[in-house]
Amino acid sequence: MAHELKMSIEELEAFIDSEFPQVHHGGRSFAVEAVRPMGATVRLFYHDRHLRPGGTVSGPAMMSIADYAMYIAILAQLGPVALAVTTNLSINFLRKPEQADLIADCSLLKLGKRLAVAEVSLRSDGCEDVVAHVVGTYSIPPR
Amino acid sequence: MAHELKMSIEELEAFIDSEFPQVHHGGRSFAVEAVRPMGATVRLFYHDRHLRPGGTVSGPAMMSIADYAMYIAILAQLGPVALAVTTNLSINFLRKPEQADLIADCSLLKLGKRLAVAEVSLRSDGCEDVVAHVVGTYSIPPR
Amino acid sequence: MAHELKMSIEELEAFIDSEFPQVHHGGRSFAVEAVRPMGATVRLFYHDRHLRPGGTVSGPAMMSIADYAMYIAILAQLGPVALAVTTNLSINFLRKPEQADLIADCSLLKLGKRLAVAEVSLRSDGCEDVVAHVVGTYSIPPR
């Protein structure tokens, strides 16, 4: 199979801005860093104050960035599929993140007709240790 | 075993306000509705705008309220244990929530010396259907 | 909605015997105890030696009985759907089981057109404590 991507970083960000402006509610928090066959890398800006009450990136913010990375990886592979929805997300919190941007690396483990399964590793920018690990499932609408 | 609770609703809310004011960052979002042996019920206010970008309660907000319900149930049982931390959280999204408060019912499945495991059912206020179901694990610090 | 069940205990067991005789490989291990709207109760016989190496019911045997309970609950609700398959299963091991039969109580949290999500509590026969807790997802084939 030729793993040609259906959307570029620019197209992905334009699609999100147009279809899901609420992602950027309260300030632009996420940026797509890279897309590749069956994967994507996304950045969560540390400067976004409402994602780090208490000084460190919050659990729900980690879940958000992981979910976003999965959605971007699916979109890049399938093209605009606005109705794909998360059905399950399981997160293990491994270490306290640094006071830095968070980088989410997503790999699609399966991209079937009805379900996509992905794993995401979250790291503080510049660090090797995995801060949190996520596995999630998306339901893909019939096309 | 006598399941006497170590903290009342008022004591729980005072403890959170003092130790974790960041929970209420951006507006008071959560209220403890009830505590009982090995369980708690918590409410997420729908009026809190930053928890519902797009008009519906967001996935991360559901995760937050579930995590909060687990923490409250553990505190009520053990007394103030500020250092208990979530190690795993797995959420299944089942239905789109209503435009209403979200009610989180938590039951502790196990409260061991080192680990607590809990399940949480989320429902829109006034509805019977479970909107999301969460299972989570807390690590309990040595005492 | 009238929650009329599509299959009785006898029909469920006959269907399994005919379509999935491998379930009983090595001796009849499981029995359907009860079916009800959106739920089922299943028993794993302790006498089945190959499910309890080391004297206690093994983790994989707990997973098997939980998976079986979910499948029975789905079948009772939908009628014979041989092709429903487990896509995710998450198990928390809470306590060491007794040297006794294991009882699995399953509740369907959602039974959609494409996905079913269920939770299962496992208890040693005659005990109240939950030994293991399972949440699983089945993919339902198009009908």
Next chain:
Amino acid sequence: MAHELKMSIEELEAFIDSEFPQVHHGGRSFAVEAVRPMGATVRLFYHDRHLRPGGTVSGPAMMSIADYAMYIAILAQLGPVALAVTTNLSINFLRKPEQADLIADCSLLKLGKRLAVAEVSLRSDGCEDVVAHVVGTYSIPPR
């Protein structure tokens, strides 16, 4: 940190044979293929009839081999810790396995004083596709 392993393949297999002979109940099913810093590779023999009722490797057998791979990776790192126990295991079934041995590659994501978290990818021998993906948690006894 120098990631020196505490046990060789031979020592690991001798430890399992002596402490957990029940792993090999019904025939020797598993072999340790490799150990490395924070990881291990384990093989499940397809010829083991009782792991593949119905002709394909069963879900519980996949869970067993994944759990075994995690335990081996922990032992190699910590030395003999007979009392480490699985507290959570979450498995996503992605593809039907081939009629072949199953290879389980485990990476430890965290090895703390009290908890280890690992992920495991299962592949049919000779194939690249991941058949099932597992994330699990072990509780490590105080030392």
